[in-house]
Amino acid sequence: MADRTAVLVVGLVAGFAVGRSFVPQPDVPPPIIAAPADVPGSGVATPAAVAAPAAPAVSPPAGVERAVVERVARTGVVRVGVFGDSFGVGVWDALYRLLPESEGYEVLRFSREATGFTRYRVDDLEKRAREQLAANPVDAAVISLGVNDAQDMWDGKLYPFMSDGWKQVVGDRVDRFVAVARSTGARVYWVGLPAMRDPALDAKVQALNGFFAAHMARLGVTFIDTRRLSVDPQGRYASHLPDPRSGTPRLVRTGDGIHMIGIGYQRIVAEAVAAIRRYAAQVREAAHRPVPAAPPEGAR
Known part of the structure; x- marks a missing residue:
């Protein structure tokens, strides 16, 4: 009898346990596994996301201004x-x-x-240039001035050409x-003046070239000597010159x-063009442009 009672008790306990497994259980939320940031909604852990490579840093080489590199990086154009x-x-x-x-210049x-610098009562070159650059900033500036300055000037008083007073006023300008x-x-690049046919004017132009070249040397500006590109083998003015090719x-x-x-101007700016191309190559490399x-050939 005792054995039968023990078996009955064991059977009841086992039945209770089996029956409980079919009783609905209260809702218990499953453990939350946070999804990694790079896999939204995923329940599977993955390695941390690798950051995308940053854009190349703008790092101007010596002698090139950061503003220029940033403009060219943005536009792809050298102005x-x-x-x-x-x-x-x-x-x-x-x-x-x-x-x-087509080669990325404007x-x-x-x-x-x-x-000219002796005509500020008519046209203030500085004021006009400031307004022009405010509207259209440039990456290289080429200057060719002076042929109208081969004269005396008035600035409160008369200053004879190449006098000390003339040099001071014009030099400051x-x-x-x-x-x-x-x-x-x-x-900045300064393009000097070529030879002149009239000997008196030519002498003044040579003085102007020397004056401007000295200022550019002091300011660290490239001065392009065009006189030697505009004379014959004897150093004289020539209306005709050999074609370079x-x-x-x-x-x-x-x-x-x-x-x-036209071809005369192209002849005297050849060195300026070469210098600008070298400069533009530096800028483009730094700007990654x-x-x-x-x-394609034949494309419109």
Whole structure:
């Protein structure tokens, strides 16, 4: 009897346990496994996400301003502003042709005929340049001025050409003008004047070239000597000069004996173009913006 009672008790206990397994249990939330940040909603742990590589840092090389690198990094375009008088207009035309848009350049004309450092009562070069650059900041500035300054000047009193007073007034204006040209971070290049047919004017132009070259050396600005590119083998003025490729004499000057025609300006800016290209290559490398690829042949 005792054995039967023990078996009955064991059976009841086992039945109770089995029956309880079928009784609905109160809702118990499962343990929460936080999903890793890089796999939203996942219940499976994964390694931490690897951060995407940052954009290349803008690090300008020596002699290149950060503002220039940042502009070129943003736009992919190297902007060249050309300041000057009628010679500056010719220099602009030559640079526009030799630094084309297809190679990532934009050449802006800031030049105006009949201007100069001795004519501020008519045209304040600094004021105009400041306004031009505020609207269109540039990465390189090319200056060609002076042919209208081969004269005496009035600034409260008369200053004879190349007198101490003339040099002081004009020199101060030159220095301030270069500072304005540099205000956007631009590298500045000064293109000197070529030889003139009239001996008296030519002597004054040579004096001007020496005056400007000395100022540029002090300011750390590249001065492009164009005289040697505008004379014959004997160092004399020449209306025709050999073509650099064929050697055939070609007309390079206008009939006034002062200005040049298109290929003449292209001849005297060749060194400036080479210098700007070297500078642009530095800027593009720092900005991680290579020269645009040439369009496929025949593409419009």
